[in-house]
Amino acid sequence: MTTPSIRLLLVDDSAETRTLVRVAARVRGGFEVVGEAESGAEAVALAVTLQPDVVMLDLRLPDADGADVLTRMRAAAPGVKIVVFSGAATRHRARVEPHAEALLGKDSGIDRLLDVLAWVAGAPAERRELDFPGDLASVVDARRFVREALMSLRAEDVLDAAYLVVSELAANAVMHARSDYRVVVSRHGELIRVAVSDRGSGSPEPRTYDVTSESGRGLHLVSALAHSWGVDSSPDDKTVWAELARS
Incomplete structure (x- = not known):
């Protein structure tokens, strides 16, 4: 029996980062990137419309504070799981950690990110x-x-x-x-x-x-x-x- 793919929404204002994660997810297998957003407003709208299994969320977005986007997304799509992947992760830990399933700095690397996305989207550890x-x-x-x-x-x-x-x-x-x-x-x-x-x-x-x-x-x-x-x-x-x- 084929294991269903993890439906993933990528939120980052860097097109390069989104491309790297998308390609790595395709090579690894088990993921389907169902949408991409480069702004906070677009991220919240897509989370509601697409209802992905998990969201990769950067905190540095051009139109809104990333921690605010996180809480808005949590309120608008409470069933969606969220992994923060951001260079600002440590600085905003106190605000972000209560609302996200996981918090990673970008220096963690994409392989580590995919591991965490897979765990978060699966059965609770x-x-x-x-x-x-x-x-x-x-x-x-x-x-x-x-x-x-x-x-x-x-x-x-x-x-x-x-x-x-x-x-x-x-x-x-x-x-x-x-x-x-x-x-x-x-x-x-x-x-x-x-x-x-x-x-x-x-x-x-x-x-x-x-x-x-x-x-x-x-x-x-x-x-x-x-x-x-x-x-x-x-x-x-x-x-x-x-x-x-x-x-």
Whole structure:
């Protein structure tokens, strides 16, 4: 049986960006771009008329504030899911996040955008989360939580990799951010995401690998285990996430 395509509306005042996403969606498959808009008024009208499964929305539009367009679209077409994809995403996070299913900076890349659009348009992701104190002893509890979460999500096949990922990310939150932290485990189709949020600043980067060093290997290990990984930062906190492909 053929899987129905995800009906996608592209909203961006850059024709180049719309073309890149449209072509990438066609190459990837599973998407049908049902409309394109370059202004806020046109975006809201098309969302109502076309009722797409999901909208890709830039916040920088020539005729209106993008956050206002988002709330207007939400009111006019409440069944439509919206993914904000904008270079202004971080700056407007507080206004935008409550009204959008997902929020991505344009530096996330189009492949990542398509992943998120697919997840948002599909069945809601199953999710488990828990807060932990900024104490190295809590890493054991975080591992136990991940085990229980994966069992409840029917994804025990990634348990070994998830153990290593959460151990590294939780230890980094305690040792480097010197912060309490939250662990979120969610399932998006055949991908399992393990994310650790803390109140540290900056974006961690893998250090130059040195086999003689006792530290600095964590993000290399996460990168090797993960289907993809990244860092989402704001002025107040950061989230390091890794996605694990089920076998």
